[in-house]
Amino acid sequence: MKQGNLRQIVSEKIAGKSLDHHQLAALLKHQPPKPAAKRFTLKQLPALLATLLICLLVAQSLLTTKLSIEEKIGSEVAKNHIKLKPLEIKTSQFEQLQHYFTELDFTPVLSRHINLNRQALIGGRYCSIQGITAAQLRLKDTTTGQLQSLYQTHYDKNVFSGIAGLTEGQQPVTVHVKGLTVDIWVEKGLLFALTKN
């Protein structure tokens, strides 16, 4: 007969006691099946619609926040251009415009991408791009007669440096927003955006 310390012998004795197959089956049979998925009822419809609405809002919010900086600028200037707000100064003389914009922390300049022989100056007004005060110059294409808006503001690296390929002297980055073509470029330390139909 096996002999050993109390703990070992008692443990082995207890471990030797087991339910047989019939007993196990009988006990397992008592257990309820996994609960079936609940049926959808009309009472749950408002909750479902509310959930869908929240999901849509969250999705829209996520999509909005994923816009790149050039898309944001393009969207902002295109929106401004479409509104065609009244000009604060009407002039075809660029020097007069320069004298008008006294509240800016930069001096408006003529860009090498603007040809005043083909794009006649009409006037200007104050505006902002991404929260930074800007000058909006309105131009008229002398060939087609279509209006264009030229925005210029101080090039703030913290705000605008995320635009791929946008460095001083490089060719404009083009985005298409609301049916308009928006060219964005950096020149003479300023950020320019030109909206064209």
Added chain:
Amino acid sequence: MLTEENLQILYRYSYVLTCNEEDAYDLLQCAVEKYLNSSQVASCKLAYIKRIIKNQHTDNYRHDKLLDFDSYDDTIIPLDNELTELEDVIINEDMVETMLLSLSPDEREIIFYWAYEGYTAQQISDTLKQPRGTVLSRLHRIRKRLIARFGPQMDCSLEAAQ
């Protein structure tokens, strides 16, 4: 959902309390039914079912007037080395059932946690929600009772030392 392993552990626990295989199965079946019918969602189902088994067993034995309630021996001074000394007790395999029957259900429950589950006095105390001193006192009493009853058949290091 209870697994086969869960049921085997619970059956062994029931067996230790009842010292009878048929009674252990009846007790387990009753406890499982109670558990499945209860609306309470237990975070620790095994501990919860063990509690049902223990309560049911206590009720059964109260009803049958078979349960002895031991009074504590005032002379018992719990010592931290009770577990070690209990392990020193040498026993024959064929003495286990007789030994378990000689203990009260509460004592057998402690033996179950100590021998089968491998718990320390503190773990037994936490599981049974009893002071550690009470657990050590019971272990002391178990050892004393075993030596008193099976003394001549048991080889105990303490006795040998004496």
